[in-house]
Amino acid sequence: MIKVTDLTRDYGENRGVFGLRFQVQPGEPFGLLGPNGAGKTTLIRHLMGFLRPQKGQCTIFGLDCWKDRKQVQRMVGYIPGEMSLMEGMRGEDYLDFLDRYRGFTGEGYRRLLLDRFPVDLNTPIHKMSKGTKQKLGIIAAFSHKPEVLILDEPTSGLDPLMQKEFVDFIGEEGKKGRVILLSSHIFEEVQRTCRRVGILRQGKLLTQDTVQEMEEKHSRRYVLQVEKGDAQAFARDFGGTILEDGRVEVKKTADLEEIFLRCYRKGEKE
Amino acid sequence: MNKTLFWREMRGSLGLLVIFGGVLTLYILMIAGMYDKETQQALGQFYDMMPQLMAAVGMTGEGGTLLSFLSTYLYGMLLLAFPMVYAILRARGLVARYVEKGSMYALCAAPVSRLSLAGTQLAVLFSTQLGLLLYCTALEIVSCQVLFPGELDIKGLLCLNGGLLCLHLCLGAFCFLVSCLGEGSRYTALMAGVPTLMLVMQMLANLGGKLEKFRYLTLFSLFQPEKLMAGEGMLPAGMLLLLAVLFSALALWGFCHRDLYI
Numbered sequence: 001m002i003k004v005t006d007l008t009r010d011y012g013e014n015r016g017v018f019g020l021r022f023q024v025q026p027g028e029p030f031g032l033l034g035p036n037g038a039g040k041t042t043l044i045r046h047l048m049g050f051l052r053p054q055k056g057q058c059t060i061f062g063l064d065c066w067k068d069r070k071q072v073q074r075m076v077g078y079i080p081g082e083m084s085l086m087e088g089m090r091g092e093d094y095l096d097f098l099d100r101y102r103g104f105t106g107e108g109y110r111r112l113l114l115d116r117f118p119v120d121l122n123t124p125i126h127k128m129s130k131g132t133k134q135k136l137g138i139i140a141a142f143s144h145k146p147e148v149l150i151l152d153e154p155t156s157g158l159d160p161l162m163q164k165e166f167v168d169f170i171g172e173e174g175k176k177g178r179v180i181l182l183s184s185h186i187f188e189e190v191q192r193t194c195r196r197v198g199i200l201r202q203g204k205l206l207t208q209d210t211v212q213e214m215e216e217k218h219s220r221r222y223v224l225q226v227e228k229g230d231a232q233a234f235a236r237d238f239g240g241t242i243l244e245d246g247r248v249e250v251k252k253t254a255d256l257e258e259i260f261l262r263c264y265r266k267g268e269k270e
Numbered sequence: 271m272n273k274t275l276f277w278r279e280m281r282g283s284l285g286l287l288v289i290f291g292g293v294l295t296l297y298i299l300m301i302a303g304m305y306d307k308e309t310q311q312a313l314g315q316f317y318d319m320m321p322q323l324m325a326a327v328g329m330t331g332e333g334g335t336l337l338s339f340l341s342t343y344l345y346g347m348l349l350l351a352f353p354m355v356y357a358i359l360r361a362r363g364l365v366a367r368y369v370e371k372g373s374m375y376a377l378c379a380a381p382v383s384r385l386s387l388a389g390t391q392l393a394v395l396f397s398t399q400l401g402l403l404l405y406c407t408a409l410e411i412v413s414c415q416v417l418f419p420g421e422l423d424i425k426g427l428l429c430l431n432g433g434l435l436c437l438h439l440c441l442g443a444f445c446f447l448v449s450c451l452g453e454g455s456r457y458t459a460l461m462a463g464v465p466t467l468m469l470v471m472q473m474l475a476n477l478g479g480k481l482e483k484f485r486y487l488t489l490f491s492l493f494q495p496e497k498l499m500a501g502e503g504m505l506p507a508g509m510l511l512l513l514a515v516l517f518s519a520l521a522l523w524g525f526c527h528r529d530l531y532i
Binding site: 045048049050051052069070071073074076078080082084085086087088097098100101102103140141 | 272274275278282368371372373375376377378379380381382383384527529530531532
């Protein structure tokens with residue numbers, strides 16, 4: 001599991017991350033929502049051992065992400081926010097190079113991933129489009145069957161079909177008990193893939209909860225008095241619950257985007 | 271050291287090695303071919319007319335033997351500047367460029383320690399620098415033996431090139447240190463600027479007079495061709511090697527402890 005304890009990185013002018021504290025359990029994909037500059041990438045860089053925490057600690061299965069980064073990396077599959085691949089190679093050479101570089105020899109996911117995210121591996125990387133590079137980056141990140149997936153806006157550059165395929169793939173991996181942390185701007189993507197969500201604003205976690213509980217907390221209930229005899233039909237048509245005396249209770253569930261905007265505005269006021 | 275990365279980077283160095291090897295081949299063959307009494311007299315006349323300008327580019331007009339002729343016209347500027355430029359370009363390409371472009375993420379997001387990663391890149395830099403100078407040495411020996419059989423003091427040449435290797439390893443390690451510590455225009459300016467400035471200082475110091483004081487501000491003054499050819503000058507060469515080790519250790523330590531925004 002991923003455990004972040006009081007993680008702080010202060011870049012000045014309210015930029016960075018401040019006292020972050022949360023956990024990601026296996027099989028419970030965690031989505032991070034936040035606008036640009038909220039600290040999502042900074043947090044992910046700490047988890048990847050690219051940045052040393054100023055305060056606090058991040059661990060993955062008990063291993064310190066900075067001190068034990070070599071062991072941590074063995075378990076992790078990572079997609080960066082901005083995909084930049086090593087050039088001067090064909091797609092296939094790149095995947096072979098990374099497997100050998102990692103010392104990975106087992107039967108990985110490469111073939112399966114290539115079926116789902118087709119890429120012409122004979123094309124030199126510098127000739128690939130942004131979307132194709134993103135697909136190659138996805139294949140490279142997961143071909144060693146990682147236990148932990150750290151994904152920073154993973155579907156950026158992918159067409160809607162590939163986005164759907166990716167969401168399905170992450171859903172399947174979540175069901176297999178993988179530890180998944182996903183940062184995204186796309187509410188639907190988070191809603192469909194993640195069981196728990198955290199909302200970041202200016203480096204602070206405004207809220208974190210399961211998607212279901214969040215929806216429940218931010219739902220609105222209305223009790224309506226309908227004409228005699230219409231209660232049953234009304235309840236059926238609007239998904240309401242019949243109360244006494246011809247009253248019907250209806251509930252408006254908030255979607256993630258609405259919840260995000262509400263939390264965000266509340267944070268702004270505070 | 272990571273063998274996979276090492277051989278990939280060695281292949282990646284080939285393009286630059288061919289360019290620099292080609293340019294140096296041209297100069298080495300041209301200058302070795304110039305060794306005859308008539309041209310020596312002509313160059314001597316140049317030296318008499320413009321002693322300061324000739325001295326600035328390391329041509330002191332003391333070329334008596336074939337080796338001292340080569341030392342005067344090759345080791346004053348050409349064999350200092352070209353391998354230095356190679357070291358600057360390659361040191362930047364091996365670390366800072368990857369970080370700048372973001373593709374370093376693939377190397378760091380793998381179960382390979384940063385020490386092993388940076389150590390491999392350093393080994394690539396040193397190996398290719400060694401390869402370039404070995405090629406130059408072989409070319410000098412072969413071309414001189416073909417053009418002027420038996421006239422070259424091979425032992426003296428090996429000592430001279432040994433000292434040159436120490437100098438370039440030291441410059442390479444300095445460039446690698448800067449490459450490991452940061453990226454962006456400021457670091458690139460530092461990486462390219464300091465060695466270039468030191469070369470300019472060496473050229474100014476060669477002019478003599480008051481400018482000779484610049485000798486104390488440049489690493490190039492620790493490369494002393496006259497002494498090396500005579501089998502001396504090992505102490506300054508050793509100092510260069512020591513500095514190379516120090517810069518390398520700092521580079522590896524710095525890379526292991528720095529933050530990477532990738």
